[in-house]
Amino acid sequence: MGEGTGVLVIGGGPAGLAAAIAARMEGFTVTVADGAKPPIDKACGEGLMPGTMAALRQLGVAIRPHDGLVFRGVRFVDAETSVEANFSGASGFGVRRTVLHQRMIDRAQKCGVRLLWNTPVTGLPTDGVVLGNAIFKAKWIIGADGIHSRVRRWIGLDRPARREKRFAQRQHFRGKVWTDCMEVHWGRRAQVYVTPLGNDETCVALISRDPLMRLQDAWKEFPKLAGHLHYAEPSTLERGAVTVTRRLNQVYRGNIALIGDASGSVDAITGEGLCLSFQQAIALADALGSGNLERYQRAHCQLARRPNTMSRLLLLLDRYPSLRARTLRCLACEPGLFSRLLAVHLGESSPEFLAATSLRLGWQFLTA
Incomplete structure (x- = not known):
């Protein structure tokens, strides 16, 4: 196994690989341990939003044109109404989850991340992690082991939360x-x-x-x-x-940080789960470089704010069909409004833009 590493990532899915790549780009020696082996699949929508593609480029992950298909925007459809909007800048990309995972493995290996597949982590003693029958030492430990995170439980952050x-x-x-x-x-x-x-x-x-x-x-x-x-x-x-909506008040303890769904999650309805994980990975690597995980805590809260808000709003449409029908009618009457809301959803707008869009939507509700 070796004696240790600068950063040990527990979990080799997209969030864990993103964290490993970002930490390696900061100059750390990095090891990823996962009890599974590639290809690692997960039931998801497999649509990468423009922000997700931008984060992948920042991490140096190459998604090739033949890996999938470009899509230009988002369309909402119900029994009576259809409304669509194009992305304002870059496009989205549809790609199989297993293909995305392989591209991230390729990038991790290229930049020198050590990958330990079929290697479950079974404990967290004070001086490292338990891999098999040995203790593997690490300066920093990252829990990227998903919604049902053992790492979160081991460090005492798996407290009852609204979800x-x-x-x-x-x-x-x-x-x-x-x-x-x-x-x-x-x-x-x-x-x-x-x-x-x-x-x-x-x-x-x-x-x-x-x-x-x-x-x-x-x-x-x-x-x-x-x-x-x-x-x-x-x-x-x-x-x-x-798919779980869950918020944690704390995403690190000591030298151990959580990322991706292990650190809280938004409903899949947003399409923003991967983008959020990749942005967290970049923020976490920056915090590790400064030796200050409180910096990651602040960044994590800020990054999650908009996806959490959009998740709550979209789940309202799921829970109240009459509200959804009225909303889609309003958007169909003014397609430009859906374009503005999509820009808000993707974080491509200012608070003033959001306020103006909210007023326009409110007016449409009153006059629909």
Whole structure:
């Protein structure tokens, strides 16, 4: 195993690899340990927003054109209304989760990160971590082990917190791709995300509050989507996951910091989970370089503020169908307003822009 490292990352998913890459770029020796081995998959919408692509470029992760498919914006669809908006600058990109993971592994290896797969961490003594039967020493330890983080529990930060849990199912379909947007189809009990991936393949992800709901159960709520997929063939099996909205008051203790879903999470409805993790990784590496994890704590709170706000707003639309229907009618009446809201969602606006957009939306509500 070796005697130790400057930074040990527990968890080799996208958040952990981003943390490892960013720390290596700060000059640290870095080791990643994970009980699994690549390819590591997760049921998600597989659409990378422009901010996510920008963070990947900052980390030096190369996403190649043939890895997936560019999409130009976001489209909301319900039984009666459809409204869409283009991204104001760079585009989004649809890419299989396993392909993204491999590109991040490539980058980590290229910059000198040591990767220990099939190597679970089983404990956190005061002077390092337990890998197998040995203690592996590290100056800094990063917990990137997901929603059900053991690291969070080991360091005493897994206290009861307000959280909202929903359930996801994802499947890929092969057939003619009909959209150049990432689509969100709104139903009475669920949403379905549609992301074009290229090579005549589309990712379809269902999110609901019902742990037993599957894609086949949901088609009657989404007749437009069912029509598009009528002649498409499933190219993968259905895969499930849990999406949780959770906030932590503290994301580090001593020399151990949490990142990604281990440090709190936003509902998948935002499409911002990966972007948030990558931005946290960059902020954490900066804090490690200065030797001050309180600096990361402040940055973490600031980075999470906008995604948490947007998550709450979008979950309101999920919880109250009449509010959602009225909102979509308002946006359909003034498509430019949806473009402004998308810019707010992506963090491409000032507080003044947000205030003006809120006033316009309020006026539309009054006059709709």
